[in-house]
Amino acid sequence: xxxxxxxxxxxxxxxxxxxxxxxxxxxxxxxxxxxxxxxxxxxxxxxxxxxxxxxxxxxxxxxxxxxxxxxxxxxxxxxxxxxxxxxxxxxxxxxxxxxxxxxxxxxxxxxxxxxxxxxxxxxxxxxxxxxxxxxxxxxxxxxxxxxxxxxxxxxxx
Amino acid sequence: xxxxxxxxxxxxxxxxxxxxxxxxxxxxxxxxxxxxxxxxxxxxxxxxxxxxxxxxxxxxxxxxxxxxxxxxxxxxxxxxxxxxxxxxxxxxxxxxxxxxxxxxxxxxxxxxxxxxxxxxxxxxxxxxxxxxxxxxxxxxxxxxxxxxxxxxxxxxxxxxxxxxxxxxxxxxxxxxxxxxxxxxxxxxxxxxxxxxxxxxxxxxxxxxxxxxxxxxxxxxxxxxxxxxxxxxxxxxxxxxxxxxxxxxxxxxxxxxxxxxxxxxxxxxxxxxxxxxxxxxxxxxxxxxxxxxxxxxxxxxxxxxxxxxxxxxxxxxxxxxxxxxxxxxxxxxxxxxxxxxxxxxxxxxxxxxxxxxxxxxxxxxxxxxxxxxxxxxxxxxxxxxxxxxxxxxxxxxxxxxxxxxxxxxxxxxxxxxxxxxxxxxxxxxxxxxxxxxxxxxxxxxxxxxxxxxxxxxxxxxxxxxxxxxxxxxxxxxxxxxxxxxxxxxxxxxxxxxxxxxxxxxxxxxxxxxxxxxxxxxxxxxxxxxxxxxxxxxxxxxxxxxxxxxxxxxxxxxxxxxxxxxxxxxxxxxxxxxxxxxxxxxxxxxxxxxxxxxxxxxxxxx
Numbered sequence: 001x002x003x004x005x006x007x008x009x010x011x012x013x014x015x016x017x018x019x020x021x022x023x024x025x026x027x028x029x030x031x032x033x034x035x036x037x038x039x040x041x042x043x044x045x046x047x048x049x050x051x052x053x054x055x056x057x058x059x060x061x062x063x064x065x066x067x068x069x070x071x072x073x074x075x076x077x078x079x080x081x082x083x084x085x086x087x088x089x090x091x092x093x094x095x096x097x098x099x100x101x102x103x104x105x106x107x108x109x110x111x112x113x114x115x116x117x118x119x120x121x122x123x124x125x126x127x128x129x130x131x132x133x134x135x136x137x138x139x140x141x142x143x144x145x146x147x148x149x150x151x152x153x154x155x156x157x
Numbered sequence: 158x159x160x161x162x163x164x165x166x167x168x169x170x171x172x173x174x175x176x177x178x179x180x181x182x183x184x185x186x187x188x189x190x191x192x193x194x195x196x197x198x199x200x201x202x203x204x205x206x207x208x209x210x211x212x213x214x215x216x217x218x219x220x221x222x223x224x225x226x227x228x229x230x231x232x233x234x235x236x237x238x239x240x241x242x243x244x245x246x247x248x249x250x251x252x253x254x255x256x257x258x259x260x261x262x263x264x265x266x267x268x269x270x271x272x273x274x275x276x277x278x279x280x281x282x283x284x285x286x287x288x289x290x291x292x293x294x295x296x297x298x299x300x301x302x303x304x305x306x307x308x309x310x311x312x313x314x315x316x317x318x319x320x321x322x323x324x325x326x327x328x329x330x331x332x333x334x335x336x337x338x339x340x341x342x343x344x345x346x347x348x349x350x351x352x353x354x355x356x357x358x359x360x361x362x363x364x365x366x367x368x369x370x371x372x373x374x375x376x377x378x379x380x381x382x383x384x385x386x387x388x389x390x391x392x393x394x395x396x397x398x399x400x401x402x403x404x405x406x407x408x409x410x411x412x413x414x415x416x417x418x419x420x421x422x423x424x425x426x427x428x429x430x431x432x433x434x435x436x437x438x439x440x441x442x443x444x445x446x447x448x449x450x451x452x453x454x455x456x457x458x459x460x461x462x463x464x465x466x467x468x469x470x471x472x473x474x475x476x477x478x479x480x481x482x483x484x485x486x487x488x489x490x491x492x493x494x495x496x497x498x499x500x501x502x503x504x505x506x507x508x509x510x511x512x513x514x515x516x517x518x519x520x521x522x523x524x525x526x527x528x529x530x531x532x533x534x535x536x537x538x539x540x541x542x543x544x545x546x547x548x549x550x551x552x553x554x555x556x557x558x559x560x561x562x563x564x565x566x567x568x569x570x571x572x573x574x575x576x577x578x579x580x581x582x583x584x585x586x587x588x589x590x591x592x593x594x595x596x597x598x599x600x601x602x603x604x605x606x607x608x609x610x611x612x613x614x615x616x617x618x619x620x621x622x623x624x625x626x627x628x629x630x631x632x633x634x635x636x637x638x639x640x641x642x643x644x645x646x647x648x649x650x651x652x653x654x655x656x657x658x659x660x661x662x663x664x665x666x667x668x669x670x671x672x673x674x675x676x677x678x679x680x681x682x683x684x685x686x687x688x689x690x691x692x693x694x695x696x697x698x699x700x701x702x703x704x705x706x707x708x709x710x711x712x713x714x715x716x717x718x719x720x721x722x723x724x725x726x727x728x729x730x731x732x733x734x735x736x737x738x739x740x741x742x743x744x745x746x747x748x749x750x751x752x753x754x755x756x757x758x759x760x761x
Binding site: 025026028031032033036037040043044045046048107109111112113114115116117120121122123124130131132133 | 257258259260261264300301302303308310311312313348349350351352353354355356357358359362
C-alpha cells in the first residue's frame with residue numbers, strides 16, 4: 001500500500017468534500033453538516049462541537065479512504081470512475097442508514113419519542129430529507145468527488 | 158381590510174440579533190429573521206392581509222395591557238375581564254456563555270407562554286408566517302414531535318407546541334381552553350445552516366429558559382450606573398439600545414422596522430434597519446455615561462471595522478456587518494402601515510455626502526479613547542485619514558443631518574461637525590496621543606469653520622443661527638452647537654437661537670419639529686436636545702425638567718418611543734422603537750442629573 005498517497009489524498013479528498021458540503025449549506029441546499037453532527041457527540045456547545053467535529057471528520061475521512069484504497073487494490077488499481085462508483089455507493093449506504101443515527105448519537109432526538117432535555121438534535125430521517133430536500137444530491141455529489149480525487153491521484157505502490 | 162394596530166400598541170422582544178413587535182392583543186406583527194435586516198416572516202404591521210402574523214390571545218372581549226418583567230426585555234401581555242385573567246409571556250432566550258455551552262438551543266428562537274391566572278379562558282392561536290415580506294407561500298407539515306415544519310428560502314421554520322393546532326393553507330390555527338394554573342407553550346425556531354435543535358416537550362424546560370433569560374437581563378441591567386429620578390426611563394432606553402445592538406459585531410441598528418411613516422400618506426417611509434454613523438457620538442456618550450463600557454467599546458470597534466473598506470470616504474450607514482445596505486426598492490405588493498405606501502427596503506441615503514459623519518466618528522473615538530495613554534497604529538491612521546478628508550472637503554455642500562434627497566447645501570450642522578472633527582483631532586494631538594501631519598492646517602481650518610458659522614450662519618435679522626448658509630430657516634439641530642463644545646450653553650447667541658427655535662418649531666412648548674421642510678410629526682429627539690440645552694445652562698433647569706416630564710408621558714405603556722409624535726392626534730409616528738430617541742432620553746436624563754447635582758453642590 002502507498003501510505004504517503006493514502007495520507008495525502010485521503011486528506012485532500014476530505015477537505016474538498018467538506019468544502020462542497022459547506023457550499024451546499026451556504027446555498028441553502030441542505031443543513032447537513034457532518035463535522036457539526038459528529039462534534040455534537042462530545043459536546044452540546046455549538047462552537048466547540050464544530051471544532052471537535054472537524055478533527056473527528058478528518059480522522060473519519062482518512063479511515064474511510066482506506067476502504068476506497070482497499071477496493072482499488074482488489075479492483076485492478078485506481079481510476080477516476082472507480083472512485084466515483086465507490087463514492088456513490090458510500091453515499092447511498094450513508095443515506096439509507098441515516099434513520100438509525102438517533103440510536104447511535106447521544107444528543108440526537110428520536111422521531112417516534114420526540115426530543116428530550118438531552119436529545120435535541122434534529123434527526124436526519126429517511127435519506128436525510130429532514131435536513132433539506134436536496135440533501136441526498138449534495139451528499140452523493142460530494143462523495144463522488146471524494147472518490148474521484150482518490151481514484152485519480154492515488155498511485156499503486 | 159383587516160385591523161391594523163397603532164404603533165403605540167406594540168412592545169418589542171429580541172436577542173441582540175433580531176427583534177419582533179408584539180401588539181397588546183397578542184399578535185406578533187413584525188419579525189425579520191435571522192438578523193435585523195433579513196426579510197420578514199411576519200409583517201402584518203405593514204400589511205394586515207399579506208404580511209403574516211402570529212396571534213395568541215383569548216377570544217372575545219378582554220382588556221389588555223403590556224409590561225416588561227422587571228429590568229428585562231421579557232414582554233408580558235395581560236388580558237383581563239371580570240373573573241378571568243390570562244398572561245402571555247414573549248421572549249427570545251438569552252443565556253450566559255456557560256449556560257450556552259451546556260445547553261443545546263436553537264440558533265434563533267422565540268418562546269411564547271400563555272397561562273391562565275384565574276377563571277377560564279378560550280385561547281385562539283393563529284400562526285400565519287409569510288416569509289420574504291409576504292412573498293413566499295409555505296407548505297407547513299405536521300411532523301408530530303418534530304413540530305410543524307416548513308422549508309423556507311431562509312431555513313427551516315419549526316413551531317413546537319403542546320397545544321393542538323391544525324394546518325391548512327400554509328397556516329396553523331387552533332382553539333383551546335385553559336383553566337386557572339394551566340399553561341400552553343409555543344417555541345418557534347429558525348435553522349438556517351445546521352440541523353435544527355428541537356425543544357423537549359416539558360413545561361419545566363421553558364420555565365427554566367424563562368428564568369435564565371430573566372436573570373441574564375437583570376444581571377445586565379444591574380450594571381447601569383445612573384441613579385436618579387428617571388431611572389426607569391433610562392433603564393428602559395438602555396434595554397432598548399441593548400436589544401437593538403447586534404451582538405456578533407457590536408453594531409446598533411437605528412430601529413428594527415422599515416417604512417412606518419413619518420406622516421401618514423406623505424411618502425416619508427424609510428428603512429431604518431441599518432446602523433447610522435451619525436448616531437455614533439450620542440451612542441458612545443450615552444453608553445459610557447451610564448456604565449456600559451463594554452457596549453461602547455464594541456460599538457466603536459464596529460465603527461472602526463465597518464468603515465475600513467470605504468476609508469477615507471464614509472458611507473452614512475452600514476449594515477450590521479459593515480457592508481453597504483442593499484439597493485433601495487419598493488415592495489409594491491404591501492399596502493403599507495395603515496395604507497401608507499410605499500414600503501421600502503434598503504436605503505438610498507447611503508450614497509449621500511454627509512460631512513457631519515466624519516465629525517461623529519472622530520468625536521465618538523475621542524469620547525472613548527481620550528483618557529488612554531496611547532492609541533494603536535490603526536486608529537491613528539484612521540483619524541489621520543478622516544482628518545485629511547474633512548480638511549479637503551469641508552467647504553463643499555452636502556445633504557445634511559436630515560438627509561435631503563436631491564438637494565445639497567452648506568448646512569450649519571455639517572459645518573459644526575467639521576469643526577468638531579478638527580477640534581478633537583487637535584485635542585488628541587495636544588494630549589500627545591496623535592501626530593497630525595499638518596497641525597497648522599487643522600488649526601487654520603478649525604478657525605475658518607468657526608468664522609464661517611459665526612459670520613455667515615448667524616442671522617442678525619432673525620437673531621438666530623440658521624440652518625444653512627443658503628437659507629435663513631431655523632433648524633432644531635442648531636441646539637447641538639454647545640453639545641459639541643462649539644459654544645457655551647449660556648452664550649447670548651445660543652439663548653437667542655433657542656428662543657427662535659421655541660417660537661417657530663415648538664408646539665405647546667414640549668414638542669419640537671426639526672424644521673419647516675417636512676409635513677410630519679414633532680421630532681422626538683429635538684425635544685430632548687432642548688432639555689439638554691436648558692439643563693446645561695441655556696435656560697432654566699425647571700423648564701428642562703418640565704419638558705422632559707411631559708415628553709416621557711407620550712411614550713407607550715411599556716416606555717417605547719418612535720421617531721416622531723403627532724401632538725394633535727397623540728400618536729407615535731415613524732420607525733419604532735428608535736435608538737436615536739432612546740439615546741436622547743438617556744442623554745437628557747444625564748444632563749438633568751448632572752446639573753441637579755451641580756445645583757445642589759452650589760447651595761450654601
